[in-house]
Amino acid sequence: MVNLYxxxxxxxxxxxxxxxxxxxxxxTLILIICSLILYLKHSRSRLRIxxxxxxxxxxKYESDLIEYLYxxxxxxxxxxxQQQIVNYFKKCSTNRLKRKLIITTLLKLRNEISxxxxxxxxxxxxxxxxxxxxxxxxxxxxxxxxxRAINELTQFEIKEVHDQIIQLxxxxxxxxxxxxxxxxxxxxxxxxxDFLNILTTPLSEWxxxxxxxxxxxxxxxxxxxxxxxxxSSNDSVAFFALKLAKxxxxxxxxxxxISLLYHPEKEMRIEAIGVLSHMGAIEAVAILKNxxxxxxxxxxxxxxxxxxxxxxxxxxxxxxxFMNHVNFDIRVSAMKIVKxxxxxxxxxxxxxxxxKKYPENTALIKAS
Numbered sequence: 001m002v003n004l005y006x007x008x009x010x011x012x013x014x015x016x017x018x019x020x021x022x023x024x025x026x027x028t029l030i031l032i033i034c035s036l037i038l039y040l041k042h043s044r045s046r047l048r049i050x051x052x053x054x055x056x057x058x059x060k061y062e063s064d065l066i067e068y069l070y071x072x073x074x075x076x077x078x079x080x081x082q083q084q085i086v087n088y089f090k091k092c093s094t095n096r097l098k099r100k101l102i103i104t105t106l107l108k109l110r111n112e113i114s115x116x117x118x119x120x121x122x123x124x125x126x127x128x129x130x131x132x133x134x135x136x137x138x139x140x141x142x143x144x145x146x147x148r149a150i151n152e153l154t155q156f157e158i159k160e161v162h163d164q165i166i167q168l169x170x171x172x173x174x175x176x177x178x179x180x181x182x183x184x185x186x187x188x189x190x191x192x193x194d195f196l197n198i199l200t201t202p203l204s205e206w207x208x209x210x211x212x213x214x215x216x217x218x219x220x221x222x223x224x225x226x227x228x229x230x231x232s233s234n235d236s237v238a239f240f241a242l243k244l245a246k247x248x249x250x251x252x253x254x255x256x257x258i259s260l261l262y263h264p265e266k267e268m269r270i271e272a273i274g275v276l277s278h279m280g281a282i283e284a285v286a287i288l289k290n291x292x293x294x295x296x297x298x299x300x301x302x303x304x305x306x307x308x309x310x311x312x313x314x315x316x317x318x319x320x321x322f323m324n325h326v327n328f329d330i331r332v333s334a335m336k337i338v339k340x341x342x343x344x345x346x347x348x349x350x351x352x353x354x355x356k357k358y359p360e361n362t363a364l365i366k367a368s
Contacts, residue, residue, distance in 0.1 A: 147176045147179045166195055177207075203234070285306065304322070
């Protein structure tokens with residue numbers, strides 16, 4: 001054995017440098033792999049132990065919570081048994097893992113029940129001072145801690161921290177802003193949209209969709225005046241206000257929407273045309289018609305889509321020249337509008353434009 005070892009050492013000493021380097025590299029990689037295997041085994045063992053501990057504690061907390069709910073008295077005063085459980089939860093909540101398990105247990109039961117029992121769980125959340133702990137984290141330097149705190153306060157419907165939370169509405173992290181927006185709208189419904197008055201950061205398309213989904217769950221809500229949001233210097237707020245105007249038919253905001261036809265951003269102007277078309281705002285037709293030459297191609301297409309549903313008989317003279325427009329969408333819309341006008345005329349049986357003047361259009365009109 002000694003001779004074998006000595007032979008290996010001699011071989012390596014006399015081998016070329018490349019061979020020595022390769023053997024050193026192989027030995028190092030083997031040591032690293034062995035270390036990683038040992039580390040993974042140790043980690044898996046720790047995770048299993050942690051999972052068993054969590055299950056034990058969670059079962060204990062569920063049992064204590066049920067005992068708390070049934071240990072009350074008819075006077076709605078906290079009993080001795082309940083106070084003991086409150087003190088126990090309060091002590092456990094100082095540990096991050098235990099606090100997380102308690103919160104999970106409370107929310108799990110709270111989401112499965114309603115009425116007085118759900119109110120009792122929320123009352124326990126106050127009594128254990130976990131609400132104060134979550135509120136204190138709103139000033140934390142780490143954004144992920146702040147986001148989790150707001151999410152927790154939202155799930156327990158804690159309205160008392162509204163003023164603290166709304167101060168963070170322009171937080172540099174999008175994740176925090178999203179949690180704040182969810183908090184405000186879920187708990188305060190349309191009134192929670194007041195944050196749009198002070199929002200200077202972008203409101204993403206996905207955020208807008210989520211807010212609208214939440215709002216549509218509430219019935220018989222009084223929608224606030226959206227004029228200020230339509231005039232906001234934050235374009236994303238104005239876009240969101242246009243969505244609100246369309247979904248909730250905010251005809252009283254029509255003048256503010258018409259003013260957006262002069263907005264410097266083309267996308268805003270196109271969106272405004274779509275909303276005005278949905279509202280049937282006939283005043284917008286005259287404005288767009290008079291400024292048609294100054295409109296971009298996309299705006300012209302949107303205008304003709306509007307005219308398909310909002311045309312009048314006297315618009316025929318304006319529309320007919322566009323039946324030969326180079327753009328296919330405008331050409332087709334123009335044909336549809338002229339055909340609709342002609343059908344509405346008394347004793348009208350066919351399209352007036354002659355085949356000689358519009359030979360390629362007549363066939364399409366007749367076919368349609």
